[in-house]
Amino acid sequence: KLVPSNSHRSISITNLSRCISTLILAEHESGSIKPQTVSTVVAANQLGEKSSSVSLLLAGSGSSLQEAASQAASCHPSVSEVLVADSDRFEYPLAEPWAKLVDFVRQQRDYSHILASSSSFGKNILPRVAALLDVSPVTDVVKILGSNEFIRPIYAGNALCRVRYTGAGPCVLTIRTTSFPVTPITESKKATISQIDLSNFKEDSVSRSRYVGQSTQDTERPDLGSARVVITGGRALKSVENFKMIEKLAEKLGGAVGATRAAVDAGYVPNDLQVGQTGKIVAPELYMAFGVSGAIQHLAGIKDSKVIVAVNKDADAPIFQVADYGLVGDLFEVIPELLEKLPEK
Ligand code: FAD
Numbered sequence: 001k002l003v004p005s006n007s008h009r010s011i012s013i014t015n016l017s018r019c020i021s022t023l024i025l026a027e028h029e030s031g032s033i034k035p036q037t038v039s040t041v042v043a044a045n046q047l048g049e050k051s052s053s054v055s056l057l058l059a060g061s062g063s064s065l066q067e068a069a070s071q072a073a074s075c076h077p078s079v080s081e082v083l084v085a086d087s088d089r090f091e092y093p094l095a096e097p098w099a100k101l102v103d104f105v106r107q108q109r110d111y112s113h114i115l116a117s118s119s120s121f122g123k124n125i126l127p128r129v130a131a132l133l134d135v136s137p138v139t140d141v142v143k144i145l146g147s148n149e150f151i152r153p154i155y156a157g158n159a160l161c162r163v164r165y166t167g168a169g170p171c172v173l174t175i176r177t178t179s180f181p182v183t184p185i186t187e188s189k190k191a192t193i194s195q196i197d198l199s200n201f202k203e204d205s206v207s208r209s210r211y212v213g214q215s216t217q218d219t220e221r222p223d224l225g226s227a228r229v230v231i232t233g234g235r236a237l238k239s240v241e242n243f244k245m246i247e248k249l250a251e252k253l254g255g256a257v258g259a260t261r262a263a264v265d266a267g268y269v270p271n272d273l274q275v276g277q278t279g280k281i282v283a284p285e286l287y288m289a290f291g292v293s294g295a296i297q298h299l300a301g302i303k304d305s306k307v308i309v310a311v312n313k314d315a316d317a318p319i320f321q322v323a324d325y326g327l328v329g330d331l332f333e334v335i336p337e338l339l340e341k342l343p344e345k
Contacts, residue, residue: 020048020147023083023109025102025116025125026056031067033058033075035226036117039177041076044115046144046180055081055109056191059090059101069193076182077189085196089203092211093121097203099128104201106133111170112147118174118281119225126174135169142179147171156277157300177225178283178304215270222256224273229255230284230305232275235262236291236313236331243268245335246290252342258282260298276301290331294319311335 022044027034037056044054056072056079058065069084083105089097102114102125114129116122118140130137143151148165150173165171224230231253233246243263250257258275259268275282277297283304290311292298299322302308310323311334320326327334 020052020113021109021111022047022052022054022113022115023102023105023111024054024056025098025114025122025129026058026068026072027117027119027121028058028060028065028068028072031064031071033068033072034117035182035223036119036177037072038075038182039180040115040117040175041079042182043141043144043173043175043177043180044113045078047113047147052078053080054078055083055111057083057085057102057105059085059087059098061086061088061091073191073193074188076185077187079191082191082193083196084193085198085201087198087201089201092214093124094207094209094211095124095128096207096209098125099132100203101201102129103132105196106170113171113173115173115175117177119177122174126172130172133169133172135167135172136165137172137174138163138165139174140176141173142176152176153300156296157303158296176281178281181283221250222254224256224258224275224280224282227256227282228284229253229286229288230258230275230282230302231255231288231290232258232260232292232302233263233268233290234260234292235266237263237268240268242332245339248339249288249335249342252339252344253286255284255286255288256282258287260292260295289319289323290335292319293317294322 024040024044026037041054058069058072065086069082072082085101116126127137138150140152141150142153148171150163151160152163154161231246231250233243237243247257257273259273261274263269264271264274277300279301281301285306287302287305288309294317308323309325310319311327311329311331312319313330315328
């Protein structure tokens with residue numbers, strides 16, 4: 001449905017709750033859609049009932065984009081359309097052109113909700129989208145109570161806040177994807193794939209950000225945000241060399257490596273491994289913390305883990321208050337013993 005650019009301003013809240021149409025800004029890499037995007041689709045399905053439709057917007061350039069689009073078309077039965085913006089301008093996820101793109105697409109179709117995952121990608125782009133639309137974004141949503149009512153954590157996860165969106169424009173949300181697990185999909189249904197005509201797309205002539213480079217973690221390991229097992233090391237590891245013990249253990253257990261901010265700041269590992277309030281939020285089946293004190297900013301990132309195991313030589317360390325299994329001991333003794341006793345993968 002084509003509508004004039006400012007039509008969203010006339011959509012009333014009552015209309016919002018009746019007719020939900022969601023645009024999700026999708027994340028993809030090496031020709032595959034990222035798991036957090038599928039979790040965002042799961043969240044979108046909780047916004048409304050039968051009349052709802054979900055469109056995925058993929059931007060980028062080249063054959064890997066088209067491969068990802070093809071995969072996205074069957075990633076979830078509720079996705080009705082995959083919109084593809086194929087241009088060199090979207091080769092890198094810079095907030096300015098991507099936010100403009102979301103606005104460009106929104107001007108042509110009548111979306112009641114615009115979503116992205118609460119990853120560094122979504123957190124980079126969606127606030128700018130909200131600014132362009134002159135609406136307040138609701139960030140880090142952990143529960144959806146209705147089309148305009150959400151729960152989000154505040155004070156580093158120590159309190160949950162119930163937010164009602166009362167704006168007139170589209171409701172812009174970032175989703176904490178660990179709160180919306182994907183159940184196995186049995187239904188096979190393929191959405192339509194449409195290439196977006198970008199001939200009228202205009203970027204700002206002056207861009208405030210410039211792509212410098214990207215370094216990603218070893219692709220052999222599972223992604224930290226969606227791993228079933230996470231092995232984390234803290235400041236107590238003392239060096240880059242010692243941190244390799246954590247990596248070996250993660251390898252044996254088929255898990256991802258995490259770190260506290262203190263370990264990252266000390267330079268033992270890169271900062272994309274940081275877990276916590278200002279790092280990644282994880283929700284694995286098993287979370288093992290070695291030499292981690294359990295500061296609230298760290299706990300904010302691990303609260304949804306199913307089983308937490310902590311090893312710390314201080315029996316009073318706060319991590320033991322949240323751990324399901326705790327061992328008071330020296331990690332330099334415990335980890336080598338674990339490595340020795342665990343079978344090879
Ligand atoms: P420490 O607090 O120094 O703890 C080390 C622990 O190792 C101690 O409990 C000690 O008993 C134990 N230990 C020492 N030697 C051994 C041994 N041989 N064997 C076993 N145990 C041993 N932190 C995060 O992790 N993630 C975040 O996202 C984050 N965001 C923050 C945001 C803000 C705004 C602020 C102010 C802080 C943030 N922090 C964050 C930092 C946080 O407050 C803590 O400083 C940090 O988590 C501590 O890391 P740590 O547990 O590795 O180190």
